Amino acid sequence: MKRIEEKHPLAIRWFHWINFPVLAVMIWSGLLIYWANDIYHLNLGVASIHLFPNWFYHPGYHESTNKGHALWDLDYRLAEGMAWHFLFFWFFAVNGILYVSFLILSGQWREIVPSKDSIKQAVQVILHELHLRKSSPVQGKYNGAQRIAYFSIIVMGAGSLITGLAIYKPTQMAWLTSLLGGYEVARFLHFWITMGYVVFFVIHILQVVRAGWNNFRGMVTGYVLTDEEAPQQ
Amino acid sequence: MTADEKQKVRLISTGDDDAEKQMRRMSRKSFLQGAAGVAFIVGARHWIDTRRMRQELPWPLRRALQVNEEFWHDFASTGHLAPTFHPSAIGHARTNGDVGLDNPQDASTWRLKVTGLDTSNGGPDSMAFKLEDIKSLPAFTIITQFKCIEGWSYVMSWRGARLVDFMAKYSPAIKTDDNGDPLPPVRGVPAYPDFVAMSTPDKQYYVGLDMQSARHPQTLLCYEMNGRPLTQEHGAPLRLIIPVKYGVKNIKRIGHIHYTNRRPADYWAEQGYDWYAEL
Incomplete structure (x- = not known):
């Protein structure tokens, strides 16, 4: 017997889908800014990858035309990126x-904040998926792995705001900047939290694809079709 | 899910056909809304990108920078000191930006021209100063972090006279009321003009500053960097150090200071950067 179950409240769906393009703009404009001083490396022990290689900012670049692909053009746009x-x-x-x-107000936090079983459950989920x-x-609503992932992303969002303010207004909010260990540390954290979003995004998309159409x-819509027996009234 | 939790789940319908049909209807509606949302985002992006340009930025983005300026201005720059550091933190001096530095200056022949001065006591509107005049003011040394708008920073030591002291000694024109009478100080702050404009001797580089930041106690007319007289590439003989702003506002080799009530032109603001550039 199929029935329709409410899964995600309207408010959550709005927050989720507004966040998607907004975060995309933040990451894109962040790259325009980062380009002007791209000092970080990804150290993999044997190799160190410069973030980012020149081709990343301007794929398909040709010296003859002085142009690359118009859709992916991230260099020499610091002012625009900041704006x-x-x-x-x-x-x-x-x-x-x-x-x-x-x-907090709706009590939905209970579905997301990891419980004491979450880590154990997350291990089971990962083993199952492998x-x-x-x-x-x-x-x-969410398994342990999801709880940890979704809760982390909220903490990271707060982290982006806090580290962002610390590098945006390091004089007005000097207390915050020094609390984080200084301007350079705050900028470092701000960058790597963003890299964390990208990793999250890739896994999130893969999992959504795996979970299938009904889940997406x-x-x-906010609702899913289920095959379960309807609960006894 | 426990039976208890299941009870709480809102049921829309039961019965296979009905559920499928209803779900399809809801999906159609939601996905149409979603498509409208995507169209809105693409349209908004295109709309912003195609607006009239205001100093190299579409006006909505320029306006947003101005709104941010108003918002952060309420956190009064004069009320916050930039952090200072121990001498051991001093890093190497990175040289960046050479606009307006084409002609090396000899400190003995260089003059600082100041215009827009207070003439109410019969003084001149314009004066020329030697480096000794600046050095005769109380000297301050600060060790602050110089932050470039590109994202890098170095801790440096600066020595010079406070701009606020310079203005106290050689007063800018005081704003007047409708009758032409000078406005009284407000909480000890003289009614100076709203802005300070500074430019290099050749006028190639120029910055505009709000008076509040210009009066900030860490804003220096600086003649020494890391214990040595300024070198030519760092703006000899006199440069501005204003730790509450990005490096772009720390103009090297000041040739002219002008007090004005009109927002002055700013070299990098004209290239699409924030005019305020406050940290």
Whole structure:
């Protein structure tokens, strides 16, 4: 017997889908800014990768035309990047604050904040997904791995705002900047939190694809179709 | 899910056909809304990108910078001191930016021209100063972090006279009321003009500053860097150090200071950067 179950409240869906383009603009404009002083490396022990190689900013660049692909053109645009960044951080901040407020006030935080079983459950989930374990653990709205991932992303969002303010206003908010270990440390953290979003995004998309249409549709419509028996009235 | 939790789940319908049909209807509606949302975002992006340019930025972005300026101005720059550091933190001096530095200056022949001075006591509107005049003011040394708008920073030591002391001794024109009478100081702050404009002797580089930042106690007319007289590439013989602003506002080799009530032109603001550039 099929029935329709509510999965994601309207507010959560709005926060989620507003955040997507806003964060995209923040990461894109952040790259325009980072280009002007791209000092970080990814150290993999044997190799150190410069973030980012020149081709990354301007793929398909030809000296003859002095142009690359128009859709992916990230160099020499620092001023423009700062202007977009300092407009859209307001939307990112307000959306994030409203989202967390909603989680708290609606009690939805109980679905996301990791519980004491979450780590154990997360290990079981990962083993199951790697086909090393037959049964998947029992779960509520989110399993342990999801709880840890989604809660981390909220903490990272707060981290982006805090480290961002620390490098945006290191005099007005000098107390915050020094609390984080200084201007350079705050900038370092701000960058790597963003890299964390990119990693999250890749895994998130893979998992959404794996979970299938019904689950994805749940984040759009708010409802999922289930095969379960209807509960006894 | 426990039976208890299941009870809480809102049921829309039961019955296979009905559920499928209803889900399809809801999906259609939601995905149409989603498509409208995507169209809105693409349209908004295009709209911003195609607006009239205001100093190399589409006006919505320029306006956003100005709104940010108003917002942060309320956190009064004069009320916050930039952090200072121990001498051991001093790093090497990176040289960046050479606009306006084409002609090396000899400190003995260089003059600082100042215009927009207070003439109410019969003084001149314009004066020329030697480096000794600046050095005769109380000298301050600060060790602050110089932050470039590109994202790098170095801790440096600077020595010079405070701009606020310079203005106290050689007063800018005091703003007047409708009758032409000078406005009284407000909480000890003289009614100076709203802005300070500074430019290199050849006028190739120029910055505009709000008076509040110009009066900040760490804003220096600086003649020494890391214990040595300024070198030519760092703006000899006199440069501005204003730790509450990005490096772009720390103009090297000042040739002219002008007090004005009109927001002055700014070299990098004209290239699309924030005029305020406050840290």
